[in-house]
Amino acid sequence: MSSKKLKIIPLGGLGEVGKNMMAYEYGEDILIVDTGMMFPDNDMLGIDYIIPDFEYVRKRKDMVRGIVFTHGHMDHIGAVSHIVEEISAPLYATPLTRGLIEGKLSEDKLLNKVDLTTIHAGDTFNVGVFKVETFHVCHSIPDTVGLGISCPEGLVVHASDYKFDPTPVDGWPTDFAKLADFSGRGVLALLADSTNADQPGWTPSEKELDTALDKIFQTSPGRIIIASFASLVSRMMQVAKAAERHGRKLAFVGYSMIQNSDMAQELGYLNISSDVLVDLNQALSMKPSDVVLMATGSQGEPYSIMGRLSRGTNRRFGLLDEDTIVLSSHTIPGNEESVYQTINRLFQRGVNVVYAPLSHIHVSGHAKQDEMKLMINLTKPKYLIPIHGELRHLKQHAILAEESGFFGENIAVVENGHIIEFQDGKMTIGERIPGGYIFVDGVRVGDIGPSVVREREALAQDGVMAISLVLNHKGQLQTDPEIASRGFLYKYDDSDIIEETRKKVINIAKSTQGDLHDQVVKSVRSFLYSKTKKRPVVLVTLNWI
Structure with a gap:
């Protein structure tokens, strides 16, 4: 009987959507997977964003052997600067994810202080006692990987954000062979995305977006302004191809959108013809019907390009009567009010607005119910730990597993801070550690607590x-x-x-x-x-x- 245990410590992303961060501990070694952030709720006045409470690993920073990133979305890399300020450990990321991380670290003047290693799907490397095997998965951003994490206690499959897309934009489907290989070797536990656990069927392919884009390009008499996340490189590629098909020029707007598109082009993830891509000044001098602009602000962020356009406060350009605004992203839970307010303000300014569910202008990057069942059947784990979602999503993931024949006692539905332990092939729920919010308010990190937020709410209300x-x-x-x-x-x-x-x-x-x-x-x-x-x-x- 081994005296050591494998501990899986969820520091973020379980019981919420966002700020994903997981720690694996065995003996004197800790491996961290992802360091994400999340948007504040509407009643969290003055809060810029929220990061995980990582006090557990900060106190054990000498045990942290490395941080592995699954992909470049902000809910997986957004807290990286805060983490590396406290914990000195090697970072591992695929090329596109590395580029996005480098952008954040450069902004915070931390790039020269970190050891950043490039990895690729299919690589195997060691992080302390852990052997990490990466495998490609489809998501709404290229270069996304899942992880096979092995230690003396067994093999754990960490399937972060994923879906089974048969026709992905980059032509690179999820690695079924690797998942089958894991199954053949015996999977102790599967940790898998639960975001769409309450949605039946399969997530549509990214390719289906082309039809919706074509319809918009065909029917829009003036400029088309598409709002999306600055990290959605695949969406940039689809918009560029649509612009080329319909004889329009494309310009990226905003610092993060321009920075990420330039970086993606340099790395070869974004190929746009020089006949299509122009800078903003050129685009603004052209006939509106010949132009498509791509900007940030799909979540109604007040200081984004779209937020400023809706208020009439954008400096470089304003809205024109025949503009068509396209919100090409899923509304993150908690952002509904700000998104709807932005849409209403845009309509008030006399432009047309296209948004889901009125148009199929966004395809989720997350698996739905049938894909989740397939992931379980492909890997055949002994234990299942639903991750990435509110408690209702985690619970529904567990129900799906039981409907597929999984034993209920072998499923751990837990929220942030609940430590899951494995010893001699058996799973138990250990102690609970703090797993709440760390508020970032300007340059202050963790100085603002719930009581201050409540005071701000009271001031705003009465x-x-x-x-x-x-x-x-x-x-x-x-x-x-x-x-x-x-x-x-x-x-x-x-x-x-x-x-x-x-x-x-x-x-x-x-x-x-x-x-x-x-x-x-x-x-x-x-x-x-x-x-x-x-x-x-x-x-x-x-x-x-």
């Missing part, structure tokens, strides 16, 4: 009232209280309530023998709620003279 008291050495008021409110009362209708509040504060100051600050806050809150049914934040300052 506003604030500020009360300033000037007291002498005996604690008596020297002047009438100064009161101001913001986001609470309309300035032309607040005089009565302000005056009543002032009188109430004066009476409290005269009668209170205890903590004047707390008494004023509590009494004013109660008074304002009785008058307005609102609960503004009440700030009281005491000035002694």
Whole structure:
């Protein structure tokens, strides 16, 4: 009986969509897979993005032997700068993923501080005690790989984002042979994507997008502006081919879109004819019906190109009456409100907007139910651990497995922080460690906690009232209280309530023998709620003279 255990520690991506990060620990060695970020919810005011709570591996940073990336989407690489600032370990990534990581590290002036190794699908390499075998999988970005991770406890297949696309844009289908090879050797556990576990059937092929693009190009009288993720290189290629078929010129707009398209062309993942690709200045000087622009902002981000266009604040160019806007991506859960607001603002500005589900302008990069069953049947694992999805997705993945004949007791549906342990071929659920959110707010990382976010929400919802008291050495008021409110009362209708509040504060100051600050806050809150049914934040300052 071995005294060592294989520990699988989900630090992000289980119980949520985004910030995917997994740690594998055996003995004195830790292997990390992916370091992603996620978008904040609409009520997380002022938060730029969220990264995993990686305190567990930070405390054991001397044990981390390497970080392997499955692909270049931000929910898998977006936290890389924050991780490498704390943990010095080699990074392993395929060429396109490496290029995207290098872009992020360069922006944060960290590129020269990391050891970054290029890997390819089909490679085998060692990371400490772990033997890692990469295999190609189809996804919505080229150069995506799954991992076979072997250690003395057995073989684990880490099937990150994937789908079984028979006609992918790059002509490179998922490696069925490798999955069958793993099955023949015996798979201890399968960790597999659950994002579309509640959607029946098969995910359509990326090729089907060509038909929708052709229809848009044929029916749009003016410019076509397509919004997508800057990392969707395959979508760039499809738009470029559509532009060529329909005699239009293509220009990329925005720093990240231009940077990623240039990098993809240099690496050979994006081949666009020089007769088709032009810069933005050229495109803006051309006849609108001869132009297609590709930009960011499909998630309604306020400072993206599309966000600024919808508000009329984009500097380089504005919208024209006959423009057609195409949102070519899936709305990430939590972004629905901002996306719909952007669509409504675009319609208000008089342009046509094409978006899913009205048009099949986006194809998911994630497997649906039948593909998930196929992955289980191909690998034949002893244990299944659904990953990448909200709890409802993970649970549905487990139900699908049981419907396929999988034993329920061999499935671990867990959320972030629940450590899964394997010893002598048996799986158990171990301790739970912190697996929550680390908020990034400007240059501050982890300094903003849930309480601050709640305070911001309260300020946004009911506003604030500020009360300033000037007291002498005996604690008596020297002047009438100064009161101001913001986001609470309309300035032309607040005089009565302000005056009543002032009188109430004066009476409290005269009668209170205890903590004047707390008494004023509590009494004013109660008074304002009785008058307005609102609960503004009440700030009281005491000035002694």
